[in-house]
Amino acid sequence: xxxxxxxxxxxxxxxxxxxxxxxxxxxxxxxxxxxxxxxxxxxxxxxxxxxxxxxxxxxxxxxxxxxxxxxxxxxxxxxxxxxxxxxxxxxxxxxxxxxxxxxxxxxxxxxxxxxxxxxxxxxxxxxxxxxxxxxxxxxxxxxxxxxxxxxxxxxxxxxxxxxxxxxxxxxxxxxxxxxxxxxxxxxxxxxxxxxxxxxxxxxxxxxxxxxxxxxxxxxxxxxxxxxxxxxxxxxxxxxxxxxxxxxxxxxxxxxxxxxxxxxxxxxxxxxxxxxxxxxxxxxxxxxxxxxxxxxxxxxxxxxxxxxxxxxxxxxxxxxxxxxxxxxxxxxx
Amino acid sequence: xxxxxxxxxxxxxxxxxxxxxxxxxxxxxxxxxxxxxxxxxxxxxxxxxxxxxxxxxxxxxxxxxxxxxxxxxxxxxxxxxxxxxxxxxxxxxxxxxxxxxxxxxxxxxxxxxxxxxxxxxxxxxxxxxxxxxxxxxxxxxxxxxxxxxxxxxxxxxxxxxxxxxxxxxxxxxxxxxxxxxxxxxxxxxxxxxxxxxxxxxxxxxxxxxxxxxxxxxxxxxxxxxxxxxxxxxxxxxxxxxxxxxxxxxxxxxxxxxxxxxxxxxxxxxxxxxxxxxxxxxxxxxxxxxxxxxxxxxxxxxxxxxxxxxxxxxxxxxxxxxxxxxxxxxxxxxxxxxxxxxxxxxxxxxxxxxxxxxxxxxxxxxxxxxxxxxxxxxxxxxxxxxxxxxxxxxxxxxxxxxxxxxxxxxxxxxxxxxxxxxxxxxxxxxxxxxxxxxx
Amino acid sequence: xxxxxxxxxxxxxxxxxxxxxxxxxxxxxxxxxxxxxxxxxxxxxxxxxxxxxxxxxxxxxxxxxxxxxxxxxxxxxxxxxxxxxxxxxxxxxxxxxxxxxxxxxxxxxxxxxxxxxxxxxxxxxxxxxxxxxxxxxxxxxxxxxxxxxxxxxxxxxxxxxxxxxxxxxxxxxx
Ligand code: NA
Ligand code: NA
Numbered sequence: 001x002x003x004x005x006x007x008x009x010x011x012x013x014x015x016x017x018x019x020x021x022x023x024x025x026x027x028x029x030x031x032x033x034x035x036x037x038x039x040x041x042x043x044x045x046x047x048x049x050x051x052x053x054x055x056x057x058x059x060x061x062x063x064x065x066x067x068x069x070x071x072x073x074x075x076x077x078x079x080x081x082x083x084x085x086x087x088x089x090x091x092x093x094x095x096x097x098x099x100x101x102x103x104x105x106x107x108x109x110x111x112x113x114x115x116x117x118x119x120x121x122x123x124x125x126x127x128x129x130x131x132x133x134x135x136x137x138x139x140x141x142x143x144x145x146x147x148x149x150x151x152x153x154x155x156x157x158x159x160x161x162x163x164x165x166x167x168x169x170x171x172x173x174x175x176x177x178x179x180x181x182x183x184x185x186x187x188x189x190x191x192x193x194x195x196x197x198x199x200x201x202x203x204x205x206x207x208x209x210x211x212x213x214x215x216x217x218x219x220x221x222x223x224x225x226x227x228x229x230x231x232x233x234x235x236x237x238x239x240x241x242x243x244x245x246x247x248x249x250x251x252x253x254x255x256x257x258x259x260x261x262x263x264x265x266x267x268x269x270x271x272x273x274x275x276x277x278x279x280x281x282x283x284x285x286x287x288x289x290x291x292x293x294x295x296x297x298x299x300x301x302x303x304x305x306x307x308x309x310x311x312x313x314x315x316x317x318x319x320x321x322x323x324x325x326x327x328x329x330x331x332x
Numbered sequence: 333x334x335x336x337x338x339x340x341x342x343x344x345x346x347x348x349x350x351x352x353x354x355x356x357x358x359x360x361x362x363x364x365x366x367x368x369x370x371x372x373x374x375x376x377x378x379x380x381x382x383x384x385x386x387x388x389x390x391x392x393x394x395x396x397x398x399x400x401x402x403x404x405x406x407x408x409x410x411x412x413x414x415x416x417x418x419x420x421x422x423x424x425x426x427x428x429x430x431x432x433x434x435x436x437x438x439x440x441x442x443x444x445x446x447x448x449x450x451x452x453x454x455x456x457x458x459x460x461x462x463x464x465x466x467x468x469x470x471x472x473x474x475x476x477x478x479x480x481x482x483x484x485x486x487x488x489x490x491x492x493x494x495x496x497x498x499x500x501x502x503x504x505x506x507x508x509x510x511x512x513x514x515x516x517x518x519x520x521x522x523x524x525x526x527x528x529x530x531x532x533x534x535x536x537x538x539x540x541x542x543x544x545x546x547x548x549x550x551x552x553x554x555x556x557x558x559x560x561x562x563x564x565x566x567x568x569x570x571x572x573x574x575x576x577x578x579x580x581x582x583x584x585x586x587x588x589x590x591x592x593x594x595x596x597x598x599x600x601x602x603x604x605x606x607x608x609x610x611x612x613x614x615x616x617x618x619x620x621x622x623x624x625x626x627x628x629x630x631x632x633x634x635x636x637x638x639x640x641x642x643x644x645x646x647x648x649x650x651x652x653x654x655x656x657x658x659x660x661x662x663x664x665x666x667x668x669x670x671x672x673x674x675x676x677x678x679x680x681x682x683x684x685x686x687x688x689x690x691x692x693x694x695x696x697x698x699x700x701x702x703x704x705x706x707x708x709x710x711x712x713x714x715x716x717x718x719x720x721x722x723x724x725x726x727x728x729x730x731x732x733x734x735x736x737x738x739x740x741x742x743x744x745x746x747x748x749x750x751x752x753x754x755x756x757x758x759x760x761x762x763x764x765x766x767x768x769x770x
Numbered sequence: 771x772x773x774x775x776x777x778x779x780x781x782x783x784x785x786x787x788x789x790x791x792x793x794x795x796x797x798x799x800x801x802x803x804x805x806x807x808x809x810x811x812x813x814x815x816x817x818x819x820x821x822x823x824x825x826x827x828x829x830x831x832x833x834x835x836x837x838x839x840x841x842x843x844x845x846x847x848x849x850x851x852x853x854x855x856x857x858x859x860x861x862x863x864x865x866x867x868x869x870x871x872x873x874x875x876x877x878x879x880x881x882x883x884x885x886x887x888x889x890x891x892x893x894x895x896x897x898x899x900x901x902x903x904x905x906x907x908x909x910x911x912x913x914x915x916x917x918x919x920x921x922x923x924x925x926x927x928x929x930x931x932x933x934x935x936x937x938x939x940x941x942x943x944x
């Protein structure tokens with residue numbers, strides 16, 4: 001039989017790596033394997049860039065079956081997926097996306113609550129994790145020390161805004177498509193963004209100073225499938241979809257690392273001024289966030305989520321990858 | 333399977349619209365029913381309506397619509413717009429159709445302020461149309477000038493459409509902005525030439541003001557200058573503010589509304605009139621916003637129904653004649669332009685069209701300007717032309733019919749398509765400015 | 771003028787002044803940013819949530835005053851009774867759409883309230899239930915307005931066949 005599956009994401013295919021990997025890896029791989037290994041075929045109806053559901057609507061659209069499969073960032077569901085944003089709550093973690101995704105996966109394996117929440121509350125099955133590559137800061141003007149950022153307005157989206165508040169900068173909630181004009185007109189003077197998107201959204205034109213801070217890669221994106229849609233498929237097709245989901249996750253780190261590297265090269269070629277902060281500045285910034293992981297863990301605990309357990313598991317998992325934090329966070 | 337349902341829903345949509353159903357309601361009904369038939373799920377059908385109602389216009393750029401409508405109302409009711417148009421009429425004595433040209437010029441300038449053509453159409457329906465009507469202009473002619481020239485806003489920076497396009501194709505936003513300037517000015521000149529030629533041909537469609545029997549008193553002249561200069565000052569403030577990096581186009585709308593309010597106060601607007609302007613401006617906004625919301629519902633139906641692979645299929649079956657491919661793109665854009673909003677059209681089609689154009693060897697920047705022009709032309713086509721409905725909703729004259737606006741804007745539709753083809757054949761019109769600046 | 775029409779005018783007036791207030795908010799935000807480096811926090815959130823709310827607050831009066839956009843090409847050519855039937859069908863479809871909106875929005879409203887759904891982060895967390903609630907309540911009122919229009923229509927009370935009595939009357943301050 002031929003099965004039609006609707007797959008979508010709120011970001012466009014291109015600048016966002018997790019969407020590009022859905023379009024260029026997950027979709028063709030499922031089509032190929034189902035065709036070759038089963039008596040069935042799969043046809044995908046693809047709706048990226050919000051043409052079926054926006055970034056903040058994808059979880060719900062998968063839940064109620066408008067989408068069969070959706071890729072989205074937990075950062076746009078700050079309330080529903082509060083705890084799935086755990087990498088944001090301990091920044092300056094793994095710079096390497098492969099290490100980051102490995103650590104995130106270890107947490108999911110150790111605390112099954114995370115995966116079960118998708119099914120029990122939102123009627124969907126987690127197929128695989130993805131993420132964002134290493135976050136840095138681009139600004140319209142050059143700066144030297146964290147003190148120079150006092151009161152500077154910096155745009156960002158979602159759970160990374162507190163990183164700025166701790167540093168004394170003024171966070172401005174924004175969205176990527178608004179970024180260009182806002183930087184150009186001075187609504188804010190910087191954006192907290194990984195190089196691939198900084199390049200893709202052309203932020204280097206209004207804000208050419210790109211400073212490598214290394215807030216870390218963030219394994220916070222998920223690929224999920226509506227539970228009923230999955231169960232309605234033949235067993236062998238289900239297996240393939242789950243396996244390709246796992247393969248999507250397995251290749252995510254390398255894919256993000258490649259984008260980080262090409263993003264930095266691209267920014268350099270485009271004429272952005274790239275500099276790096278010193279180890280002391282970095283550890284100082286990380287130390288200013290010392291209370292942040294515990295604070296977020298406590299908030300999650302207060303909402304009936306295993307906050308402390310997840311944060312502790314994450315810190316341990318990062319330790320096991322061999323990564324050394326610029327500042328050793330603890331969760332009490 | 334999805335494709336059939338999309339076509340059935342298209343038929344139902346046109347039927348409902350012809351029978352006089354509220355357009356927004358017709359769009360919502362077809363979207364909900366279409367999703368229900370495709371997914372077999374009542375829950376999915378109503379939740380696509382609910383989600384879209386909540387999310388579709390929940391972006392700060394959409395604030396420009398109520399704010400520019402409000403600005404238009406203050407400017408028009410205070411008499412300031414009349415002042416400016418009377419000054420134009422007297423100073424440009426020899427120019428045929430000068431109020432229509434003033435409208436086009438005004439829209440060109442306004443285009444440099446706003447990135448949403450619907451906002452421009454709404455504002456000028458309230459500023460320019462009453463003045464042209466008072467001067468005895470033929471209605472279709474006056475309405476066409478307002479609806480047609482509103483398209484300029486998408487071409488001259490800043491423009492929401494160009495930003496979305498740039499993001500999807502990974503082009504430079506700055507370069508695309510600059511690329512739109514020369515084609516935008518050319519299009520404005522083509523509009524003006526059309527006005528001059530048609531009025532020279534048939535002077536009765538655009539009579540000028542009768543010369544005053546009694547010369548204006550000093551007080552009258554002063555009042556007229558305050559109105560005229562006030563508007564010019566307002567425009568300078570708003571444009572200058574954006575280009576100086578003082579505020580964003582969205583914020584400019586807020587300054588525009590406050591500036592217009594101050595002009596109104598100076599021109600003598602008081603309590604009841606101010607209240608009435610605010611009240612009436614509000615009445616214009618909701619129907620337009622509801623159309624935007626429901627147009628997005630319909631665009632989601634298209635996406636879910638697989639309109640994208642359907643379109644791709646058309647191209648695969650089409651052989652390799654470049655002109656046929658371009659013509660098919662134009663047809664698809666114009667048809668979609670009759671049904672859904674411009675941003676959705678770009679989301680649905682540009683990821684398919686831009687790579688094809690690249691294979692055909694068309695410069696990506698020139699192709700973007702070409703595409704924006706064709707999509708904007710679609711906003712003037714029946715049965716749904718969003719700009720035409722916006723003018724209908726905003727014009728302070730209930731006797732105006734949609735038919736009159738469609739007829740009046742047809743020449744502009746043709747000129748926009750002509751400009752699009754000119755850019756396609758002479759891509760340097762779009763690429764030259766960015767190439768010297770970047 | 772009936773009570774629902776008066777109510778729709780009152781709500782509309784609130785939303786109209788709300789629009790004016792947004793202009794002032796933008797002014798304060800830009801001035802604060804440019805002159806003192808201190809923007810008004812949460813301006814973007816207020817603007818984007820206001821724009822949805824304003825649109826829905828203005829819908830009932832748009833129905834009562836016959837401002838919803840439609841074409842009358844076909845209706846102009848048929849007898850009055852047929853036109854009235856078409857209007858009724860159109861209003862019934864309107865009722866259907868807005869009841870569907872009430873239905874689906876009430877779910878997301880209750881969810882949003884129950885889990886304390888918000889958007890933004892840090893000092894800029896904004897709860898989503900007020901706007902969802904506004905969409906919910908106003909959709910219910912809009913569905914009622916369509917129903918009311920059918921009643922007024924068959925009782926011969928509509929002016930120019932589209933407008934409820936008093937909906938368009940000028941506003942007075944006393
Ligand atoms: Na513009
Ligand atoms: Na249209």
